[in-house]
Amino acid sequence: QMSDFDYDLFVIGGGSGGVRAARVAAGEYGAKVALAEEDRYGGTCVIRGCVPKKLMVFASGYAELVDEAQCFGWDIKPGTFDWHAFKTRLNTELDRLEGVYRKLLANSEVDTFDQRATIKDAHTVQLANGETRTAKHILLATGGRPVRPDVPNAQLGIVSDDIFHLESLPKSILIVGGGYIGCEFACILNGLGVEVTMYNRAAQILRGFDDEARGLIAESMTNAGVDIHCGTSIVEMALESEHEAGTMPSNSDAAMGATAEQSNELNNCDARAGTQGPIWVKASNGAEKVFDMVLFATGRAPNTDGMGLEEVGVSLGRRHEVEVDEYSQSGVPSIYAIGDVTDRVNLTPVAIREGMAFVQTVFGGNPTPVDHDLIPSAVFTQPEFGTVGLTEEQAAEQEPVEIYSASFRPMQTAFAEKNKRVMMKLIVSKETRVVLGCHIVAPNAGELIQLVGIAVKAGLTKEQFDATCAVHPTMSEELVTMRSPTRTA
Ligand code: NDP
Numbered sequence: 233q234m235s236d237f238d239y240d241l242f243v244i245g246g247g248s249g250g251v252r253a254a255r256v257a258a259g260e261y262g263a264k265v266a267l268a269e270e271d272r273y274g275g276t277c278v279i280r281g282c283v284p285k286k287l288m289v290f291a292s293g294y295a296e297l298v299d300e301a302q303c304f305g306w307d308i309k310p311g312t313f314d315w316h317a318f319k320t321r322l323n324t325e326l327d328r329l330e331g332v333y334r335k336l337l338a339n340s341e342v343d344t345f346d347q348r349a350t351i352k353d354a355h356t357v358q359l360a361n362g363e364t365r366t367a368k369h370i371l372l373a374t375g376g377r378p379v380r381p382d383v384p385n386a387q388l389g390i391v392s393d394d395i396f397h398l399e400s401l402p403k404s405i406l407i408v409g410g411g412y413i414g415c416e417f418a419c420i421l422n423g424l425g426v427e428v429t430m431y432n433r434a435a436q437i438l439r440g441f442d443d444e445a446r447g448l449i450a451e452s453m454t455n456a457g458v459d460i461h462c463g464t465s466i467v468e469m470a471l472e473s474e475h476e477a478g479t480m481p482s483n484s485d486a487a488m489g490a491t492a493e494q495s496n497e498l499n500n501c502d503a504r505a506g507t508q509g510p511i512w513v514k515a516s517n518g519a520e521k522v523f524d525m526v527l528f529a530t531g532r533a534p535n536t537d538g539m540g541l542e543e544v545g546v547s548l549g550r551r552h553e554v555e556v557d558e559y560s561q562s563g564v565p566s567i568y569a570i571g572d573v574t575d576r577v578n579l580t581p582v583a584i585r586e587g588m589a590f591v592q593t594v595f596g597g598n599p600t601p602v603d604h605d606l607i608p609s610a611v612f613t614q615p616e617f618g619t620v621g622l623t624e625e626q627a628a629e630q631e632p633v634e635i636y637s638a639s640f641r642p643m644q645t646a647f648a649e650k651n652k653r654v655m656m657k658l659i660v661s662k663e664t665r666v667v668l669g670c671h672i673v674a675p676n677a678g679e680l681i682q683l684v685g686i687a688v689k690a691g692l693t694k695e696q697f698d699a700t701c702a703v704h705p706t707m708s709e710e711l712v713t714m715r716s717p718t719r720t721a
Contacts, residue, residue, distance in 0.1 A: 235368055240595075242357045242367035243267040243342075244349045244539075247275020249571035249583030250373030251333055253591055259340035261595040266365060267342050268349035268357070273333040274326075276375050276572070277580040280393045283329065284322055285416060288395075289612045291318050292423025303648035313424050315401050322396065351540040354566045358540070369566055369594055372554055373587070374535040376572035380528045381408070385469045388511055389526035392417065399507065401426055402524035406513055408466050410437030412611050414529030415449065418458045419614040428458045429523065431515060433465040438611065442623035442671040444637060448655050449613050449673055455651065456614065465516045472510040472522050534573045551575055558601035559593045560586050568594070577604055608685030610678030615654060618681025620688045621669030624659055628721035632662040635721055636694070636714040642674065642707050656710040658694065662720070665693035674707050684711065 243254045246269030258265040272279045291313070298310045337344055347360040351372075357365050378391035390398075392413050405421055407414045410432030422428045430437070430453075437453075437460065438446045454460055510522045534553040542548060546562045547555045553575035560568045568590050571583030585602060592600040608620035627633045637657040645652040654674035658667050670684045687697065702709035 237355060237366040237368045239264050239266045239343075239365060239367040241265045241369045241371060242349075242365060243371045243373055244351075244357065245269060245275065245373035245375055245535075245571070245573070246273040246333065246337075246344070247373060247375050247571065247583070248277045248580045249375075249587040250275070250371065251337060252584045253371055253373065253570065253587035254342045255336050255340035256588065256591045257595050258342050261591065263595050265340075265342045266345065266357075266367070267337060268345040268347060268359065270346075270348035270360070272326075273330050273337070273344075278329050278333065279326060280396060282580055284326060284396045285392075285420070286612060287322055287325070288420045288424075289416070289614075292420045293614070295423050295425070300645065300648040300650070315398070315424070319396070319398075350538065351544050351546070351567070353544055354564050367566075369568065371587075371590060372539070372541075372562075372567065372569035372573050373571050373583070374539065374573045376532040376534050376575070376578065378413075378528065379531055379533045381466070381530045383466055383469060385471075386528065388469055388471065388508065389528045391528050395527070403427060404429070404523045405525045405527055406431065406466075406511075406521070406523040407527045407529055409529035409531065410434070410460070410462075411439070411529060411531065414527075415453070415611060415613045417527060417529060418453060418460075419456070419612075422453075422456055422458050423614060429521070430458060430460045431464040431466055432460065432462045433516075435462050437462070438617075440623075441611075441617070441619060442657065442669070443625055444657060445617055445619065445655060445671045445673050448639065448653060449611075449615070449617055452615055452652065452673075453613065461515070461517075463517075464519075466513055466526075467516050468514040469526060470512050471508055472512045475512040532572065532578065534575050536573060549575070559599060560590050560602065561593075576602075577607055579607065579609055582607060606685070606689045608681045608688075610681060612678065615652065615673050615675055616677035618672040618674075618677035618679075618684075619670070620681055620685045621667070622659055623669060623671070624657075624721060627659045627661075627668045630668075633668065633721050634660045634662055634694075634717035635719050636660065637718045638710045638714055640710075643705060654707055656708065656714075658697070658711065658714065660694045660717075665695060666691055667694055667697060670711070672708070680708050684708075 240263040241257050243250045246267055254265050254267045257263040298308055301308050350358045352358040355366050380386040404427040407418050407430045418428050418430050436446050437450050511526050512522050514520050536552045545564050546567055549555050554569035554573050556562050556569050556574050560570050570586035572578045589600040589602045592598045606621055611617040624635055639653050639655045642654050657671040659669035661668055667688055670688055672680050697712050700712045702713050
């Protein structure tokens with residue numbers, strides 16, 4: 233069965249997608265598989281994304297619990313947050329998880345190479361140590377990375393990767409960008425006691441999501457103390473000390489007293505960014521302010537640079553993503569790509585499903601296109617946001633719809649006299665009665681939308697939702713008790 237190649241499959245990238253594809257191809261289909269990873273196993277999700285982020289969400293949530301508990305009769309005092317203690321435990325947990333990923337690969341008898349790998353030709357992988365390996369199939373699962381905008385001295389700002397390595401939390405931070413990452417860290421850091429300012433260039437945060445949900449989240453964030461400036465971006469930044477002295481040229485390498493070599497290192501070692509002292513920032517509206525730290529949450533880019541892809545005929549898109557068909561196959565038949573490097577739907581569970589579909593297609597003899605329709609997802613703001621299907625705006629553009637929306641103060645926080653609101657919203661097709669979208673802004677909305685996601689994916693109608701008995705008293709019972717439409721669109 234073995235061909236003339238060293239391996240049946242060589243996977244580049246040991247994140248969620250790559251590891252899953254490698255171990256299923258090897259473990260379930262008996263393929264001879266290798267995987268190369270230049271950084272830590274587990275990738276963005278486990279090492280510098282979803283997992284440490286969610287642990288920080290938990291950490292930041294305790295602050296207001298004390299307050300609430302007092303209203304419920306507990307004699308309990310607010311404490312202080314010890315970033316160092318949390319970070320130590322966080323690192324221990326990430327080490328454990330990385331170990332789990334390595335073990336999964338070892339147990340499936342996947343050969344691992346702890347180094348960078350690039351493409352030499354359609355069937356050959358070039359390793360950083362100079363060696364090459366051949367494979368019948370190559371799977372690119374190299375993910376993405378945060379990008380800084382084109383602003384003078386942008387390297388003074390940190391990106392999301394750096395948050396988990398900070399020596400201490402800043403007193404104040406400017407977050408540039410109001411997408412998933414910007415909003416999540418705004419809420420986390422605000423909860424941990426950092427003064428948070430956000431510059432969002434559009435008129436509202438969380439572009440692409442349901443407008444009513446965006447509005448409620450922005451309002452809740454503002455009420456919680458995040459200073460959101462919409463229609464605002466950053467035009468210039470400099471170290472405050474250099475700005476005051478008038479010595480900071482727009483190319484700061486020299487100003488920071490760094491040699492070219494050192495400044496390269498600074499760019500590559502982001503953990504050092506943000507430690508140089510207060511940063512002066514000029515906004516597009518002319519405002520000049522000083523922050524302890526600036527976080528760029530201005531989007532992510534696929535990791536395709538220097539991979540040798542275009543040289544072997546793999547075409548890249550406008551954002552440098554690998555262009556693939558519905559089976560994740562690139563223009564070079566032996567080369568496939570999954571996950572964020574393809575910039576389709578950049579979410580961990582999607583990368584895993586793309587990896588599984590790839591294995592089915594190539595090793596299972598069962599061509600399986602990836603289903604990107606009706607993917608539920610959550611944004612871990614406070615309150616959380618869970619969403620599946622069409623927004624009100626998208627649905628209204630497609631067909632006549634009924635909107636069922638309830639926004640109210642939930643029992644637990646209302647009792648504590650907090651002015652917090654949640655929202656449960658369904659978008660229903662007038663013609664077919666199918667629930668086209670569901671949007672939930674509420675504590676644990678991520679957990680809720682996972683379950684509603686099943687019903688929406690199954691194409692259930694509003695009447696089928698209503699046939700389900702309410703669970704009382706809960707917030708989500710609204711989803712089956714909204715009798716008449718709030719409006720039509
Ligand atoms: P997003 O694309 O979600 O948000 C980027 C933000 O930065 C937007 O507000 C955007 O504005 C703004 N922006 C982009 N370029 C500039 C610029 N040059 N100047 C000023 N503002 C700018 O990216 P994120 O980095 O937040 O997240 C990347 C991806 O990671 C997400 O799309 C998602 O797929 C994934 N992710 C998922 C999470 C989850 O599921 N919970 C959590 C975190 C990440 P505008 O809207 O005007 O373009």
